[in-house]
Amino acid sequence: MPPALPVVPVPTSTLRQRSGARRAWAHLTLLAITAGVIGAAEPTLRPWTTYQTILWMGAEGQKGLAHPRLPERLRELGISAGMAGPEGDGAFYRRHGLAYYVENIVNEGLCLKFRSRVTDWDAFIRGWMETRDPRALVRDYALEDPAWLQRMTGRVQNAARRHATAAPLLYDLRDELSTTISANPFDYDFSDTSLAAFRAWLRTRYPSLAALNSQWETSFPTWDDVRPFTTDQIKQRMATGRPGPDPETDWGRVRAASFRLPVSAGPLTRWNFAPWADHRTYMDHALAAALAQFRAASREIDPATPVGIEGTQMPHAFGGYDLWRLSRVLDWVEPYDIANAREIFGAFLPGRPILTTVFEKETRAAERRLWHLLLEGDRGCIVWWSEDVIAWREPDIPLTPKARALAPVLQSLHTPLAQLFLRAERERDPLYLHYSQPSIQVAWLLESIPDGRTWVRRFSSFEADHNRHARVRDAWLKVLQDFGFSPTFLAAEPLEAGVPADARLLVLPQSWAMSERERAAAAELARRAGCAVIADGPAGAFDAHGTLRGDVAWPSATDQPPEAVRQTIGRRPDGREISTAELSLAGYAAQRRQAEFPEASAEGVRRLLAELVLSPPVEVPPSARVRIHRFRVGNQGRLLAFERNIDYRMREELRQSGGNEALERPLTFPVRLSEPAAIINLRTGERLGHGKHFTVSLDPWQPALFAVLSDAPSGDVVAHLLSALALP
Numbered sequence: 001m002p003p004a005l006p007v008v009p010v011p012t013s014t015l016r017q018r019s020g021a022r023r024a025w026a027h028l029t030l031l032a033i034t035a036g037v038i039g040a041a042e043p044t045l046r047p048w049t050t051y052q053t054i055l056w057m058g059a060e061g062q063k064g065l066a067h068p069r070l071p072e073r074l075r076e077l078g079i080s081a082g083m084a085g086p087e088g089d090g091a092f093y094r095r096h097g098l099a100y101y102v103e104n105i106v107n108e109g110l111c112l113k114f115r116s117r118v119t120d121w122d123a124f125i126r127g128w129m130e131t132r133d134p135r136a137l138v139r140d141y142a143l144e145d146p147a148w149l150q151r152m153t154g155r156v157q158n159a160a161r162r163h164a165t166a167a168p169l170l171y172d173l174r175d176e177l178s179t180t181i182s183a184n185p186f187d188y189d190f191s192d193t194s195l196a197a198f199r200a201w202l203r204t205r206y207p208s209l210a211a212l213n214s215q216w217e218t219s220f221p222t223w224d225d226v227r228p229f230t231t232d233q234i235k236q237r238m239a240t241g242r243p244g245p246d247p248e249t250d251w252g253r254v255r256a257a258s259f260r261l262p263v264s265a266g267p268l269t270r271w272n273f274a275p276w277a278d279h280r281t282y283m284d285h286a287l288a289a290a291l292a293q294f295r296a297a298s299r300e301i302d303p304a305t306p307v308g309i310e311g312t313q314m315p316h317a318f319g320g321y322d323l324w325r326l327s328r329v330l331d332w333v334e335p336y337d338i339a340n341a342r343e344i345f346g347a348f349l350p351g352r353p354i355l356t357t358v359f360e361k362e363t364r365a366a367e368r369r370l371w372h373l374l375l376e377g378d379r380g381c382i383v384w385w386s387e388d389v390i391a392w393r394e395p396d397i398p399l400t401p402k403a404r405a406l407a408p409v410l411q412s413l414h415t416p417l418a419q420l421f422l423r424a425e426r427e428r429d430p431l432y433l434h435y436s437q438p439s440i441q442v443a444w445l446l447e448s449i450p451d452g453r454t455w456v457r458r459f460s461s462f463e464a465d466h467n468r469h470a471r472v473r474d475a476w477l478k479v480l481q482d483f484g485f486s487p488t489f490l491a492a493e494p495l496e497a498g499v500p501a502d503a504r505l506l507v508l509p510q511s512w513a514m515s516e517r518e519r520a521a522a523a524e525l526a527r528r529a530g531c532a533v534i535a536d537g538p539a540g541a542f543d544a545h546g547t548l549r550g551d552v553a554w555p556s557a558t559d560q561p562p563e564a565v566r567q568t569i570g571r572r573p574d575g576r577e578i579s580t581a582e583l584s585l586a587g588y589a590a591q592r593r594q595a596e597f598p599e600a601s602a603e604g605v606r607r608l609l610a611e612l613v614l615s616p617p618v619e620v621p622p623s624a625r626v627r628i629h630r631f632r633v634g635n636q637g638r639l640l641a642f643e644r645n646i647d648y649r650m651r652e653e654l655r656q657s658g659g660n661e662a663l664e665r666p667l668t669f670p671v672r673l674s675e676p677a678a679i680i681n682l683r684t685g686e687r688l689g690h691g692k693h694f695t696v697s698l699d700p701w702q703p704a705l706f707a708v709l710s711d712a713p714s715g716d717v718v719a720h721l722l723s724a725l726a727l728p
Helices: 012-017 022-035 059-066 070-077 091-095 121-131 146-166 192-205 209-216 231-240 251-256 274-301 323-327 341-348 363-376 401-412 416-423 437-447 449-457 460-466 468-482 492-496 516-526 599-611 717-724
Strands: 052-055 081-084 099-102 171-175 307-312 332-335 355-358 380-383 431-435 488-491 505-509 531-536 565-571 577-583 626-632 637-644 667-681 687-698 704-709
Touching: 052 099, 059 070, 070 401, 081 091, 099 146, 099 171, 121 449, 146 171, 146 274, 171 274, 192 274, 209 274, 231 251, 231 274, 231 437, 231 449, 251 449, 274 307, 274 323, 274 437, 307 323, 307 355, 323 341, 332 341, 332 355, 341 363, 341 488, 355 363, 363 401, 363 416, 363 637, 380 401, 416 637, 416 717, 431 468, 431 492, 437 449, 437 468, 460 468, 468 505, 468 531, 468 599, 468 626, 488 492, 492 516, 505 516, 516 531, 516 565, 531 599, 577 599, 637 667, 637 687, 687 704
Parallel strands: 052 081, 052 380, 081 099, 171 307, 307 332, 355 380, 431 488, 431 505, 505 531
Antiparallel strands: 531 565, 565 577, 626 637, 637 704, 667 687, 667 704
16 A cells, blocks of 8 residues: 555635636545645644533524523533534624634535435435445535535635634534445445546556456456446355456345355455455545545634534444544544544544533433543533523523533533543553454455345444444453553554554454555564564455455364454563464453453453563453553653443434443452552542552442552642643
């Protein structure tokens, strides 16, 4: 894979001068698509120094801005900021000492739920399943369309001109955007505009048409003839082993297909997904390129205000949800926390604002999740919505019961204690989880085999609960956290540059598809003393284009598919080799939510950590299933936060999935520090003496917060530590 080129921002003057020049537009779009990162000229974004509680303003809220009691109600609720539309203004908020953000600036094309022929997605899909009409594969708005890009770029810049002098918190380009709807599977975009840009993009990835035909196992005579395979067509190749594309799909043979290793008989064609996978990758790039262009246009007018998006989906083969690619073109994000999306964005956007939507109606659930996310690094939250929290039709517009339940939680996020954890430097451990978009693509194709012709109904709401690839990723995140570590995600692109020098462990969770440089970097880590690589499933069986390699060697297990086996290779600190083959950890994430800790499932991990002599600086029993957040406070010592390590699985309809009941009980557990320290309970102020051991009594709905310092200061510990972290 060639290295990414820097994005070339498109100045407004250029847009005006070339508005009629399609060729120039195509060239500029290609540069943006090929890139995916903003170059070295990063602006100085306005820093976020406090937590922001933002009220999303509906129609009633917008009309009620003139009500004389509204400022008082916002203070009662604990609101520090509001929302304005791109044509609105923030005069009300400025007048009352509140911040605000600008929402949903791009009103066409990024979200097909609005201004689109297919807003009733379920009905659209039901109809398409009967006809499989290829004409339906044309997106209402091609992401590369020069007229649309110019029109929306103008809208972005108009919004920036209107609001820049007020220094808004954020610009939100679009809520719940997607190349389809959410992360629902569909073969957008086969429009002439998009296919032309796709072919141009392919020419940056393949040195010649012959090279593309060789990789794809196709025979296109010219570049203009190149067309990607639809999902139906790639599934027919999977079923028959014929290169295709075939005009019809034999769904009985598709459902009978089974991937096993080693592939010993016949050609590998049936497992060559490149003509489909390259198109999925391109659509991820196309969405990121449009966002990059809009961000550059906004920065031309207002370089200080962060530009981002709301309501993002789980990592997926469809929808444009390559989270690494999106992180290269966004300054902030408000993710729906589905399939570890929040943890992944946190790793890819360190120090950038991440927000969440508050949808809870009860105090305990809201407090647990909002404090959890503050400890993860969230800089604010968006309360949904004004109509739910203020009784607008009553004369004094009192707070609703939901608002009264939320008020103590929102107010707690503005306390000095919350500010202390917001400012402290979060600690991560040298344990890395691989994030691979090509693997997500391959996994989706393999997992959807049993669906046959109904693959198009694997809506993202279904995938959130049933996607095996996501379950394995979550299992490894949770098991390492249960053992006291704070691992982080490592994307394919930085892995190609080499495993970080401090790395001790690299987990490849169902990393089906890897480039040669990724495989080489992982192999290099496995040769280091005291380091190991865990491949849960056959890592790198496919290349980065989704083509099965012919030299895949993988441990076999009786009656087990290849993804059910995990292999560990590495070296102990004394240089002796480690090599094991065990069953996948796929079931751990669900098992750990039961009353009894799954000791057997975690035993292989425990054994490996012991062999590597790898332990966290703060330890609790893994059976407690407690998450430890560690922060540095300059040279004073550490802050520690302990919480029950539940599974935060948000749904698109803004509700939390269940399954955590066994962990929603009070718990007392021992803590061991690697070095003795003065131990202080920051919630109660109790000083527990100086040492390496203490006990925590944990409320499952509220984190326990401690300071472990070299010396215990006199007086107010929180105030003392805040002064040590005072911003310049």
